[in-house]
Amino acid sequence: MTPDTPNRYSELVTIHASSCPLDCPDACSLEVRVEEGRIARIEGSRINPLTRGFLCSKVRNFADHVYSSERLLHPARRAGPKGEARFEPISWEAAFDEMAERLREAAERWGAESILPFSYGGSNGLLSQDTTDARLFHRLGASRLARTVCSAPTRLAAEGLYGRMPTMAVEDFLHARLIVLWGVNPSATGIHQVPLIQQAMERGAKLVVVDPRTTPLAARATLHLPLRPGTDLPLALGLIDRLFAAGQADLDFLARHATGTDRLREKAAAWPLERVASVTGLSEASIEQLASLYAQSRPAVIRCGWGQERNRNGGSATAAILTLPAVGGKFGVRGGGYLLSNSAAFRLDALAAARAPVPPAREINMNRLGEVLTGSIAPPVKVLFVYNANPLATIPCQQKVLAGLEREDLFTIVFDQIMTDTAAYADLILPASTFLERREMSRGYGAMVLQDSPPVIPPVGESRSNHEVFGTLCRRMGLSRAGDPETEDEVVEAIFQAHPEGRRYRQQLHAEGIATPGTGYAPLPFVDYLPWTSDGKIHLFPEELDRSSRGGLYTYEDDPATERFPLALISPASARTISSTFGQLEAREARLEIHPEDARRRGVEDGEIIRVFNQLGEVVVRARITTSIRQGVVLLPKGLWRRHTRNAATSNTLSPDTLSDFGGGACFNDARVEISRLPTPAPG
Ligand SMILES: Nc1nc2c(c(=O)[nH]1)N[C@H]1C(S)=C(S)[C@@H](COP(=O)(O)OP(=O)(O)OC[C@H]3O[C@@H](n4cnc5c(=O)[nH]c(N)nc54)[C@H](O)[C@@H]3O)O[C@H]1N2
């Protein structure tokens, strides 16, 4: 069953070790049963200790995605108007010829910056991004993409404060006496955390949830703070102010391990309890209760997610939340501190396999895709190369993105596994293989593991891997050089060779099928190592973040609600998709969640088809009346496809393309909307 057994596809039944590279903190280890060359069953294995043998239903049923009726099987050329999704199959040869010609032509006529590669996590695997794709686009001198749609502000906050050190294993929740889930919903977005939180609670741990809605865990929490979206910064600063005022800040720890304490304290002093309560919409009593629970509990962990990031205050909010364990003196014990992303644990650099320095080309923020495609920039974008992403479903200002994709003078290449909403607007379609059809490596950003995934079935249809397609295109365009890593093994080898611990990773992977970072699987910062900042200290007021923040670090920007558009629309992750991945398998239509009081005032009934609208457009969708959302807030899940609403528009039609205070992050949850009943059709 080794990956290079020549007849591995011909045996009738084989079981293969694999790992899930999808965009999720858990990075599950898998066991895949293949019968006659087809995936028959996928189960969780125990190699990754966090997986513990169970999987989410999405990945357990990943075969439905692999063999989806909407799977792209052949390269194809547009054969109808843009958006109609009529294509004629062509050969890979013809596809490469056409791409090489289009890219060359664009570079000659408008300059290479008229080429925009557009990608995000996609499969999240180590081999599928920033390897041969970066080689191609860097050597071409194409526009660079700022990958800001997710976690750009949180990453900068963690970098500024702690040098992005890895913090803890999820399993260490078991040692906590207090778990604070802040802007995170593990019941959908990291399900392996849920039993650990439950077990910790059975052992007496208290649970606090900071989230505008009653998530499944909020319903079971000791304390739920349903704050107004975008007001996490005042809440965190208010807590900091109280810790200092009550003499509960750990001044010894701060003196030894932190800089910037005074500047932080100054900012927090602007947030007395009454002001915090009025801005957040929380009761003073509940804020005080959180402050005292946090001060008194040890070990206490803050599991910080991404919900607090996706608005105008997202960067400062995250930074302020991350100062809490320092101020409260929560580090240095197992089960204490914080967990955000452990993605930096391995410090592996895929770009090492690109062998191409970053060109001095212009950088385009992906959240402004619609504006970039429809506005006037010089040079204009003439070739859009989409891979690992479905921007028509996932990028703000959806109607502008749509208008951009409809441009007749734009040549759009979409490289995907599925006929996505974006692919329907392609001029040229390239079929991508899934991680089960090629070699891939996955890294968790919760679980600190690196895993190998050899191919377990042959590529479906004529699909190919990213690194193969971009490598071929490089060669076709005369952009490859002697010594470029070409094969999967060479790419992996180049990445390992560039890393001081690469040899150990390789050996550990070979021997155990899984590798752990230099910090170990469950590290203890401040015992085993100090922050990864230049001076080993926590920077509570990083100057570089202050300089790059709109209005300065820890400065609150007001709610964008207006009289016309008073309701906050949030679009959190659902358990059914991963961003928009698997959307083709979701047959049910979407529903907008609304609080009974907001519905009553507008005369909206449960199940009624309504209009949700603002200055950017409208979504026509059924309502679901529920008390699980706070009053003044409505919800449509992220990752919907156009087919999931009545008018082919999703929440991103209503999300502005404004940017977070630092990091250029998306402000999905700054959408402010109004809701109305549809006009009743005239009788007859
Ligand atoms: N099943 C599934 N799993 C996923 C994903 C998926 O789409 N589906 N996506 C993956 C990806 S790409 C990511 S980045 C992670 C995201 O993981 P999470 O951070 O857990 O996901 P979100 O749903 O974006 O946000 C979490 C919570 O924040 C709340 N929230 C919204 N606005 C605010 C606010 O202003 N303040 C606070 N405190 N809370 C707020 C939402 O109600 C939601 O419950 O999950 C990953 N895992």
Ligand SMILES: Nc1nc2c(c(=O)[nH]1)N[C@H]1C(S)=C(S)[C@@H](COP(=O)(O)OP(=O)(O)OC[C@H]3O[C@@H](n4cnc5c(=O)[nH]c(N)nc54)[C@H](O)[C@@H]3O)O[C@H]1N2
């Ligand atoms: N309204 C709203 N929108 C959001 C969010 C929100 O909170 N609210 N959250 C955002 C977040 S957290 C994120 S991370 C983004 C994600 O947004 P995207 O980056 O667009 O991610 P996906 O929707 O998962 O689309 C990934 C696509 O890559 C394809 N793919 C997978 N593997 C491969 C591969 O190996 N090769 C190629 N060529 N293609 C592959 C998949 O089939 C899929 O169509 O969405 C954001 N969109």
Ligand SMILES: [Mo]
């Ligand atoms: Mo994300």
